[in-house]
Amino acid sequence: MxxxxxxxxxxxxxxxxxxxxxxxxxxxxxxxxxxxxxxxxxxxxxxxxxxxxxxxxxxxxxxxxxxxxxxxxxxxxxxxxxxxxxxxxxxxxxxxxxxxxxxxxxxxxxxxxxxxxxxxxxxxxxxxxxxxxxxxxxxxxxxxxxxxxxxxxxEGRIGHATIAVDNREVSTKLMDELCQFAWTDQHHLVAITASVKLEVFREDILATTMEEAARRRTEARRCADAASERLLECGARSEGYSIEVEHVGEGLVDFAESNHSDLIVLGDTGRSALSRFFLGSTSRYVLHHVHCSVLIIR
Missing domain, CATH: 3.40.50.620 (HUPs)
Known part of the structure; x- marks a missing residue:
């Protein structure tokens, strides 16, 4: 490295x-x-x-x-x-x-x-x-x-870390990179998925929307638990967690602060000159607002 x-x-x-x-x-x-x-x-x-x-x-x-x-x-x-x-x-x-x-x-x-x-x-x-x-x-x-x-x-300054994951390809890359580090049971890593709450404005689609929301919650938790399992295999103490929020970046910042994280880890997909300029709305929001250190994995 x-x-x-x-x-x-x-x-x-x-x-x-x-x-x-x-x-x-x-x-x-x-x-x-x-x-x-x-x-x-x-x-x-x-x-x-x-x-x-x-x-x-x-x-x-x-x-x-x-x-x-x-x-x-x-x-x-x-x-x-x-x-x-x-x-x-x-x-x-x-x-x-x-x-x-x-x-x-x-x-x-x-x-x-x-x-x-x-x-x-x-x-x-x-x-x-x-x-x-x-x-x-x-x-x-x-x-x-x-x-x-x-x-x-x-020593062991990274006691608690928040790992933001989802079911996209970028999260697979993120986990591959994270598992190269020498995690131990002294490191508590929380793999978290944050998704936007679905809002319903019409009663005739309430049932369908609730069904879709339940499916998303299940998928989000599955993704977080899968990431947690990989981190456990890499030697860290880990758990999966999922949240529904109105703003993903704000939700991640609030979660990291309430859990006293020393580090938050994010994946970034954009590699073109234009996408690098904009970084990514979630990554940029977290980078500018979170209280702790930030690791952006590319």
């Missing part, structure tokens, strides 16, 4: 490193630590040429220090660790490096934590989650009383 870990030296970024270090990766892993120097958008004149080279040199030195800090944070991972530095638009560089290096997962920190900030998310994490061709882990670290990320992440 190839992982691209994008870091910038912020407290959120360091928390993402520690989150990754506690993730049950399992199989032999390659981690590349990526730093990006984002030069200021200025017109080079005689005056700017006096300070611009020194500015870039300073930023490159800081990037090297950030890399070493990240390397220390993941030092106990059973992985080969390399580093790479790029210059340019941060989000674009991350996406391009992931493609160039054929990364399986990009790890990036989110900076929004209040309800308002989560909607804004963060330009880099939002860009990467939307445009990367591979899976993306957006880490939203726990925030302490001082308003800063909690840095002391214990």
């Amino acid at each position: 190839k992982i691209l870990l994008a870091v910038d030296g912020s407290a959120h970024s360091l928390a993402a490193c520690r989150y990754l270090a506690a993730f049950p990766l399992g199989k032999p892993t390659e981690v590349e630590i990526l730093t990006v120097v984002n030069p200021p958008d200025v017109v080079l004149t005689g005056q700017t040429e006096l300070w611009y080279p020194q500015f870039i040199e300073h930023q490159e030195e800081r990037a090297r220090q950030v890399t070493e800090t990240a390397r220390d944070a993941i030092s106990h991972l059973d992985a080969s660790v390399t580093s790479h530095q790029m210059t340019g638009h941060i989000g674009h560089c991350i996406v391009e490096r992931a493609k160039e290096n054929q990364a399986d997962v990009v790890v990036v920190a989110a900076k929004g934590h209040s309800a308002f900030e989560r909607v804004l998310l963060g330009s880099v994490s939002d860009y990467v989650a939307t445009h990367a061709a591979c899976s993306v882990l957006v880490v939203r670290p726990e925030i302490g009383e001082d308003g800063q990320p909690v840095q002391d992440v214990p």
